[in-house]
Amino acid sequence: MSILLTVVSLMYLVSAACYVIGLHMMRTPKTARNGNRVSGVGMIIAVIMTLLVAISQKEATMTGGIILVIGLVLGLGYGAVRARTVEMTDMPQLVSLFNAVGGGAAAAIGAFDYLSKSTGSTLSFAFSFPVALDLVIGGITFSGSLIATGKLAGKISGKPITFPGAKVANALVVLVILVSVVLTIGFAVNPSWLILIICASLLFGILMTIPIGGADMPVVVSLLNAFTGLAVSMAGFVIDNQALIIAGALVGAAGTILTLQMAAAMNRSVLNIIAGGFGTDDSKG
Amino acid sequence: MSQELYTNVAIFVMSVLVGFEVISKIPATLHTPMMSGANAIHGAVVIGAILIALEAQSPLFYGLAFIAVFLGSVNVAGGYVVTDRMLTMFSKPKKPKNESDDGGDK
Incomplete structure (x- = not known):
């Protein structure tokens, strides 16, 4: 050294x-x-x-x-x-916006390093696994946090938005994500896998956040914050940088504890908040 | 498993455990500032963005590097400044009681 x-x-x-x-x-x-x-x-x-x-x-x-x-x-x-x-009252949505860009940056780093490997070359698991996780989590937090920002700012209706077949759509998108993760990890480098994994993750971030009511948003933002931490940590594995691994893992863990405490303060469980949005019209208290 | 990978995994696991331990029960008024403060810390992603910008050699990679650097630096600068502003209400000697009650409603 x-x-x-x-x-x-x-x-x-x-x-x-x-x-x-x-x-x-x-x-x-x-x-x-x-x-x-x-x-x-x-x-x-x-x-x-x-x-x-x-x-x-x-x-x-x-x-x-x-x-x-x-x-x-x-x-x-x-x-x-x-x-x-920013006005004091508008701070939560700004935090959510800053969280979104963090996830986007982590995903961009993953995409950069994946594309810098020549097309058709096989990847080691130690590289492809964190890349796939980085792209999926980074993509979900980017679009999910932007939707949360919109809901908190009142630009998107704060009411839970659901549509017929939402459950099926969610299941399909999750399936596409799983397939694209397998393609990224198990197969040779191909920019198509990258586009697929990013599009599916962005779509899932939207689908995950729109059915959740505005009152539950702070907990969701905190959860997405923990997710971004994890994405940043994975980006650290991708580019082999310990500063990113430490900061990301720290936020991922601390953010998880914080999310649990915030949900508990509202007498809700995190699963209830997330799952409550899936396919149901009202988020049950 | 290479030595480097093992080191990174060990660092990851230890950091997760520290992250779990460093936050114990915190008052509800501090939930939002704490979230914002943690948000600022994952702005460390800008470090990775700076490093990849140095590797970029063609337009596609310049584009990706620019996106990463721009988004990462918005995260880090905005995160710390907005957290600091949120916390000004706790540092005033006379007022913290009333104002912190307001903060909890958000």
Whole structure:
């Protein structure tokens, strides 16, 4: 390991510790704000370290570098401005939107690495399995969170939306996802499998979220948040980066516990909220 | 199983366990900020996006890398800023009682 990589790896560890300490501090109102800042400092350290790696990278093309800078400036700017200007009451849907883009980014990383393998080549299970999971979970959270954003913002009716044959449609889409996962994992690289897996996952995200009533949305957003964590973790396996694996797994697990607590606070079970939407007209209390 | 894969799986399992343990019972008023804070942490996906942008060599990959970098950086910047704003209501010394009650209704 070169000196730079050693330093970067050690600093990734520091940032991982910051996330854990930050989450821990966010459990009580008194320390919550500082907890978020501790975790934010960890994130800044990790991003700076990654940019150092980027600068030292000699294979990168000029265009790649320009795209990186433009994407970062636009993304950071848009995110920060939206977060600064949003009304307090509109925050939940903004969180849901930020969750959606996180899932989308994880799926884009998976698609990038899958396509970078030449068509027709066989993949190792250690690569194809996380890629498939990354695409499925990332796709579901992307479209699902966007629907949740729309429902919370009132752009989509907050009432449970159901249609005849919804159960059959769900079952079919799940089947297509399973088939495309098998195709991705077990067969040679083919861009068609990628398109199939992404389309089916996006469709399932929509079908999963539209039958759920607006009142249950915060729990659903929290669940999708945990999903995104898992997708990010899988993206970490795909590109072999421990910073992503740690952050994603941490959020996946913490988000799951949080989802259970939120559902319990509403005297509901998570299964009841998710399954209650499947094919029934009203979400039972 | 290669050494690298084993290391990654071990890191994954340990991180999941830490994630389960680090959150115990939290008050209902903090549910939304906690969700938002966790949302910001998975903004770490931007790290992966930066790394793939360096590998891109053709228009298709430039496009995918741009999408990943843009979406990831929206997630990370927006996540932390909006969480911080949510939590301002807890850090004011006089008001936290009333305002945190409001926060719980959302």
